[in-house]
Amino acid sequence: MALxxxxxxxxxxxxxxxxxxxxxxAELAAIEKLSNQLPVTLADAVQMLLDCTGxxxxxxxxxxxxxxxxxSASLASTGxxxxxxxxxxxxxxxxxxxxxxxxxxxxxxxxxxPEITQLLGPLAxxxxxxxAISATTDNEVAQAAxxxxxxxKANEACHLGxxxxxxxxxxxxxxxxxxxxxxxxxxxxxxxxxTFHPGGTLGLKLSRVEEIMRPLQQxxxxxxxxxxxxxxxxVTSMKRRSGVVLLTDQSGTLRGLxxxxxxxxxxxxxxxxxxxxxxxxxxxxxxxxxxxxxxxQEAVNLLAKYNISELPVVDQHNRPIGVIDITDVLNLLPKx
Numbered sequence: 001m002a003l004x005x006x007x008x009x010x011x012x013x014x015x016x017x018x019x020x021x022x023x024x025x026a027e028l029a030a031i032e033k034l035s036n037q038l039p040v041t042l043a044d045a046v047q048m049l050l051d052c053t054g055x056x057x058x059x060x061x062x063x064x065x066x067x068x069x070x071x072s073a074s075l076a077s078t079g080x081x082x083x084x085x086x087x088x089x090x091x092x093x094x095x096x097x098x099x100x101x102x103x104x105x106x107x108x109x110x111x112x113x114p115e116i117t118q119l120l121g122p123l124a125x126x127x128x129x130x131x132a133i134s135a136t137t138d139n140e141v142a143q144a145a146x147x148x149x150x151x152x153k154a155n156e157a158c159h160l161g162x163x164x165x166x167x168x169x170x171x172x173x174x175x176x177x178x179x180x181x182x183x184x185x186x187x188x189x190x191x192x193x194x195t196f197h198p199g200g201t202l203g204l205k206l207s208r209v210e211e212i213m214r215p216l217q218q219x220x221x222x223x224x225x226x227x228x229x230x231x232x233x234x235v236t237s238m239k240r241r242s243g244v245v246l247l248t249d250q251s252g253t254l255r256g257l258x259x260x261x262x263x264x265x266x267x268x269x270x271x272x273x274x275x276x277x278x279x280x281x282x283x284x285x286x287x288x289x290x291x292x293x294x295x296x297q298e299a300v301n302l303l304a305k306y307n308i309s310e311l312p313v314v315d316q317h318n319r320p321i322g323v324i325d326i327t328d329v330l331n332l333l334p335k336x
Contacts, residue, residue: 019159022157023157023165026155026157026166027157027165027166027169030154030166030169030170031169031170031173033152033154034151034152034170034173034174037152038177039148039149039150039151039174041147041148041149042149042174042177042178042181044147045131045147045149045178046178046181046182046185048103048129048131048146048147049075049080049103049178049182050182050185050186052080052101052102052103053101054081054099054100054101054102054103055081055082055083055099055102055103056072056075056080056081056082056083056102056103056104056105057082057083057084057085057097057098057102057103057104057105058071058072058075058082058083058084058085058104058105058106058107059084059085059086059087059090059104059105059106059107059116059119060087060106060107060108060116061086061087061088061108061113061115061116062113062164063164063168064107064108064109064164064168064171065084065086065087065107066168067107067168067171067172067175068084068105068107068175069084070172070175071105071107071171071172071175071176071178071179072084072105074175074176074179074180075179075182078179078180078182078183078186078188079182079183079186079188080179080182080183080186083097085097085098087115087116087118087119088115090119091118091119091122095119095122098123098126098128100126100128102128103128103129103130103131104119104123104128104129104130104131105130105131105133105175106119106130106131106132106133106141106145107132107133107134107171107175108132108133108134108139108141109134109135109164109167109168109171110134110135110139111132111134111135111136111139111140111141111142112139112140112141116141117140117141120140120141120144123144124144129146130144130145130146131145131146131147131148131149132144132145132147132148132149133148133149133150133151133171133174133175134148134149134150134151135150135151135152135153135154135167136150136152136153137150149174149178151167151170151171151173151174152170154166154167154170206295206296206297207295207296208293208294208295208296209290209292209293209294209295209296209298209299209313209322209324210292210293210313210321210322211296212296212324212328212329213313213321213322213323213324214242214322214323214324214325214328215321215322216320216321216322218242218322219242219244219246219320219322219323220235220242220244220245220246221235221245221246221247221248221320222234222235222245222246222247222248222279223247223248223249223250224247224248224249224255224256224278224279224280224283225278225279225280226278226279227275227276227277227278227279228258228263228266228274228275228276228277228279228282229275229276231245231247231258231279232245232263242310242323242325243259243260243261243309243310243325244257244258244259244260244309244310244312244323245257245258245259246312246320246323247279247280247283248319248320252319252320253317253318253319254287254289254312254314254318254319254320255280255283255285256280256283256284256285256286256287257283257284257287257310257312258279258282258283258284259284259309259310262282262283262284266282287312288302288306288308288311289311289312289313289314289318290302290311290312290313290314290324291313291314291315291316292313292314292315292321296324296329299311299313299324299329300329303324303326303329308326309325309326309327310323310324310325310326311323311324312324
């Protein structure tokens with residue numbers, strides 16, 4: 001039956017927000033109830049995931065399937081190898097994606113949905129362990145599962161009491177708890193997290209300076225005892241040109257910087273004699289640096305704080321290893 005085109009709502013903004021609040025409150029109340037009655041089997045489920053030598057195969061149909069995809073993605077990004085398997089595709093050949101050392105995480109509110117229950121027989125034949133996330137423990141999925149994470153029966157927040165809302169929220173919350181407790185038990189660190197999130201602002205924030213710096217062979221480097229003229233006539237131009245020359249002493253320790261802008265200022269002020277002076281007399285001595293192994297976010301903060309365009313990366317003995325150029329950092333940021 002075709003739905004009639006909705007007329008403009010007759011309620012005001014206050015009434016709209018009141019109804020929205022009632023939905024949020026209903027879901028909050030269900031979460032609070034779950035928080036006070038968490039299934040004790042959660043600890044066993046965490047241990048199963050820790051002991052698993054294969055992958056966690058997550059499956060579910062309808063809205064539960066979408067929640068399952070999110071849980072699978074969260075597992076994969078926090079150290080537990082995981083894939084989502086659509087139940088309808090599974091019975092048409094994709095059961096072959098499940099290995100003998102895998103675990104199946106099965107989401108179903110009723111636990112009696114045909115698309116899900118038809119997987120139980122084939123999984124039982126192969127003795128694949130099943131963790132069920134369901135509303136009760138007395139349904140087909142729960143009865144066949146190795147263990148059950150039940151969140152209890154709940155009324156949907158939908159005004160008809162039909163559209164999955166409260167139940168899918170509880171699935172997600174319980175799935176997050178399972179995922180994140182497991183990550184903690186794995187001692188999953190921020191650096192592990194960075195390994196799986198190399199892109200975007202998050203990847204930039206968690207990365208190390210050596211991952212984005214220009215290595216020393218791509219930098220201009222010279223002795224502090226050379227004259228300005230010698231430095232700029234002998235330093236090889238690089239393909240990825242940087243606007244700074246790293247100046248070192250005889251031991252290779254970074255002593256200062258001299259930039260293209262410094263050279264331009266000398267020429268503009270007609271101080272030609274300075275071109276034949278030792279560059280250490282006019283270089284920027286004791287420049288801002290960052291130590292190899294530091295987080296990229298620290299480097300970005302220094303570039304912004306001191307309004308500089310180049311930041312040398314040094315070792316523990318202040319010997320240069322590379323340079324972070326602000327143009328490279330900007331290229332890593334999202335376009336917006």
